[in-house]
Every structure is written in C-alpha cells, then in structure tokens.
Amino acid sequence: MSSQTIQFLQSCRSDEDIDIMKLVDHVIVDAVRSGASDIHIEPWESSVAVRIRLSGVLNELVHLPSDLLPKIVGRLKIMSNLIGHETTLPQEGRANTFEEAGNVVLRVSTFPTIRGEKVVIRIFDPRGRSFDLDGLGIEEDTLATLKGLLSRPTGLILLTGPTGSGKTTALYAALHHLIDRSGPSISIATVEDPVEFNLPLIAQSQCNPAREYTYPTALRSLMRQDPQVIMIGEIRDAETANIAVQAGLTGHLVLSTIHAASTPGIFARMINMGIEPFLLSSSIVGVMGVRLVRRNCPVCTESYRPEEALLRRLPPEQVEMCQFQKGAGCAACAHTGFSGRVSVTEMLTVGENLRDAILEKRPTRQLEQIAVADGLQTLWVKGMRRVMNGETTLEELMRVIGMEGF
Numbered sequence: 001m002s003s004q005t006i007q008f009l010q011s012c013r014s015d016e017d018i019d020i021m022k023l024v025d026h027v028i029v030d031a032v033r034s035g036a037s038d039i040h041i042e043p044w045e046s047s048v049a050v051r052i053r054l055s056g057v058l059n060e061l062v063h064l065p066s067d068l069l070p071k072i073v074g075r076l077k078i079m080s081n082l083i084g085h086e087t088t089l090p091q092e093g094r095a096n097t098f099e100e101a102g103n104v105v106l107r108v109s110t111f112p113t114i115r116g117e118k119v120v121i122r123i124f125d126p127r128g129r130s131f132d133l134d135g136l137g138i139e140e141d142t143l144a145t146l147k148g149l150l151s152r153p154t155g156l157i158l159l160t161g162p163t164g165s166g167k168t169t170a171l172y173a174a175l176h177h178l179i180d181r182s183g184p185s186i187s188i189a190t191v192e193d194p195v196e197f198n199l200p201l202i203a204q205s206q207c208n209p210a211r212e213y214t215y216p217t218a219l220r221s222l223m224r225q226d227p228q229v230i231m232i233g234e235i236r237d238a239e240t241a242n243i244a245v246q247a248g249l250t251g252h253l254v255l256s257t258i259h260a261a262s263t264p265g266i267f268a269r270m271i272n273m274g275i276e277p278f279l280l281s282s283s284i285v286g287v288m289g290v291r292l293v294r295r296n297c298p299v300c301t302e303s304y305r306p307e308e309a310l311l312r313r314l315p316p317e318q319v320e321m322c323q324f325q326k327g328a329g330c331a332a333c334a335h336t337g338f339s340g341r342v343s344v345t346e347m348l349t350v351g352e353n354l355r356d357a358i359l360e361k362r363p364t365r366q367l368e369q370i371a372v373a374d375g376l377q378t379l380w381v382k383g384m385r386r387v388m389n390g391e392t393t394l395e396e397l398m399r400v401i402g403m404e405g406f
Contacts, residue, residue, distance in 0.1 A: 005030050005050070005062050020071040023064075024079075025098070030061060031123060032101045034334075037164060038122050041076075043069050043115035055294045055341050056164060056400075066115075073110065073117045080108040088112050094194070102127055107194065124196055131199075133173040136166070139382060142347045146288060149349070150174055153228075155285035156248035158235075159257045160266055165290045166343060167257045168196060171231055174255055175202060178229055187226060191218040192233035203227075215240040223247065232256035238273040245275055248283035263289035263348050263379075264367040267358050281355040289346040289379055293392045293400050294338035297327035306394045318384070325390035342391055344383045344401070348376055 004026040012018050027050055031039045036052035043049075047063040064072070077084045080093030095106045107122040133143070149157050157174075159167040175188055179201050190199075193207035193215070203225075205218055215232065216239040222230065223243075235241045235258040248254045260266040266287055270280055304326045305311075311319050327337025348371050350358075357370050372378065383397040 003030050003061065009062065009064075015065050015068065018068065020068070020075050023068075024072060024075045025101070027061065028097060028101045028104075028106070028121075031121075032097075032104055032125065036123060038120060041069075041072060041119040041121075043113060043118065045115075048072070053164075054336075055338055056292060057294070069116045073119055076108055076119055076121070077110070080106065082108070082110065087117055126197065131169065131173040131176040131197075133177040136170065136173055137343050138170075138345055139343075139385075141377070142288065142345045142382075145286070145347045145349060146174070147177065149286045150177060150253070152253060152285060154248060154251055154253055156244055156254045156256070156283045157285060158266055158287045159255075159290055160260050160263055160287060161257075161290035162259075165292050167290055168233070170288070170290060171255055171257065172197060172199060175199060175229070175231060186228055188229040188231070189222055189225060189227040190231040190233070191215055191222060192231075207233075216243060219243045219247070227252060229253045229255070234258065235270075238275070241270055241273045241275055245270075245279050245283045248285075249279070262364060262368070263287050263346055264371060265364045267367060268364050271361065277359050277361055281350065281358040284350055286350065287348045289348070291344045291379060291383075291400050292341040293344055293383065293386065293396050294336075295340045295342045295391055296325055296393065297330065297333035297337055297339040299332040299339075300328045300330035300337065301325050301390065302328050304393075310394055310398065314384075318388075322388045323390065324387070324394060326393045326395075338396075342386060344379055344386060344397075346377060346379045346382060349374075 005023070008022060008026045009018070027039065031052045034052060034054060036054055038053040040051040040058065041048060043066060046066065048066055048069045049063055050061045051058045052061050074084055079095040082091045082093045089112065091110045093108050095108055097104050097106060102125060105124040107124065109120045111118045159170055161167050178186060178188060184201060189203040189205070191205050191207065195204050195206045198204065207213055207215060207218060215236065219232065219240065220243065230247055230252055232240065232244055232254065235244055235256050244254050244256055258266050258269065260269045267280055271277060302325065304324055306324055327333055329335040329337045333339045351374050353370050353374055354367065357367055379401050383401055386392050387394050387397055
C-alpha cells in the first residue's frame, strides 16, 4: 500500500514547508485505508515515531522530526476539543473525520512523557461493521452455548480478554441478537465509558466522571428504569461488581466485561473485590474468554515446520497429524503472511461442581481443572484446532495465548 504520508513528506522541500493539518490528515487516511485499529504518535529519542496497529500488531508508518511533535499534538487537540495549553496531564476526547478518511470517529488520548506528549488514537470505523453474532467467526460450540445463555431471563454473563480482543464487539452482537429475537418487546439499557457505537432500540448511556456520573451512579439509577437486559461496559471496581451481581440475582440479564488473568480467574478477581462467593456462584451463569489471532493469508499460505523447541511442547500424535501452514508473504497481505484475524474463545458455564468449588474458594487452577472435567475446551485447545485447520500458525497462537495451554 502506498503511503500518502510518505509521499506528502517527500514533496516538502524542508521541515518548514510541512503543513501540519495536511500531515495529520494523511496519517489518518493511511491508517484508515490500511485497516488499522489504533495510531500511536510517540516521541522517541531522536524522532517522533508514528505507528499503526494492524491485526493487533504495531507497525511503523513513518518517523518525523522531533520539533513537529507539539504542532501535531496541538492539531489533534483542536480536532478533539481538548485543552491546547495543558501538556502535563492526560486528556481524552473524540473527533470526527472527513470523507477521504471514511468519516470515521477518532478517540484521542494524550499522555505526558519526559520527551513530550504521546498520543494514541483509537479508530472507530462504522463502514462494514457488523454486529451479527453468527458472523463474528466464533466457534460453533461456543456460539451455541452463548445463545443458550442469552435466552435466560436472569443471570450475569461476563467476557474477559485483553484490550482489543473483541469483547465489546461480542457484547454489541449479543445485544443485537436479543433485539433480533424479541424486537421492541424487550427493554435493553447500557452504561458505557465511552459509547463506541450507537445501537438501535437500545438506551445507551455514557459515563462522565468529571460530573460524578460513574458506573455505580448510572447503574443505581438504571435499576429504576425497568430494564430486562443491562449491558455494563466494564466491571472495574467493587461497587460496580456488586451492583452487577445483585442485578443478575434480581430478575435481570446482565452482560459485562472484566479483566482477569484467565477465564476461571474472574472468580478470584471478584472475590478480591469483596464479592461473597455464594453471590458469585448464584449470579454468574457463564464466562467467555476471547482472543484474536491473525489469520494466514489465503493467497500465499504454504506448508512449513515450526521450530523443534515448539514442537517438543506438543503431544507427538498431534505433531504427526497436523499439516502446519503459514503465509509466505505477498502483495495481497503486505508481505506479512497474514490477512485479517479470527477469534479463539473458551466458554465456561457454571455447573454444580464449579459452583461448589467457588463456594469453597478453591484456587483458580483447581477451578479450571473442574471446568475442563465438566467439558470446558480451553483457549489452547480451541487455538490448536485453528492451527491444525491451517487457519493460523503455531507461533501466532503462542504470541497471543502464551504458555496457558501447556
């Protein structure tokens, strides 16, 4: 892909000739056209590094002279209605773009560093964005279980995974599934920080901590709004966790996300927040762990053999059965060997055995063993299925999931 940013810089005779507005616009256009999810503009020792995140991996776009940083940050602050002269405190804002950039919405975050302000821009591109639950690429068994949980009238369903793993998209798709199933006969409300996409037939509310409108404040008020389904953008603190658990016990279906080291680890995380185990075991009906791995490019995929050190970690029979595939790199995939991403999930449902273990405050490792004995297929098992189908590489699975499956 040709870079408008580089072409523009090459057309400038000197740094003084660089039009900052045009430079920022070109960076945004390059990022949007490449399908990036984020833009990082960061002062390094001798330059301003501009990187874009493609399929979860940062790639360098261009390096700029260091003296351009204040002008670039200033331009982005104007676009997103931030305080221009404030350089010592973090700020967050939103900005709309222009037709050439696809009219995407930008979430701009500035952060002070010792070399100047770093800016990270999250790109929200509504074009072609689908919240069809069946079209997310979730494995069939996980999808069937999730739909079953969504048919329940009450309970707490949690999604966990790192930033950018698709949790919010999955939540929105779940809400769309409920609307498709029940139409206007169901009352759905959300509390988010921030609202990322506007959804039809759903009452969405955005937190505003500056006005003391926080998750707990919003949720306490929302409980008097007669909702049947509540979506909470993220459980971050004990008060939010307690309200979510109580709502799941008192006639509401609650969907939310929470960060934890592993899918079974959410129980320890919430117990550490002060939630009683008997409340967790009664309210949580399912936890879905979500990851995204890069998919092999369909144009240049070929057979290969991973490093022996990795193969020795796998069961010998699995190595013999698997025809490992990887992309060699071509113009279609920008010579990365990958094209797009595919989900790897695990769905933990709370049955009688797991419920008893939670009540006894068993360690996370034991909870996982009980869940596996009850039928849980772990992220590693699901990921290896993708590898054996030639959809991704063993190295990519290791990069995303790490040592969890060994």
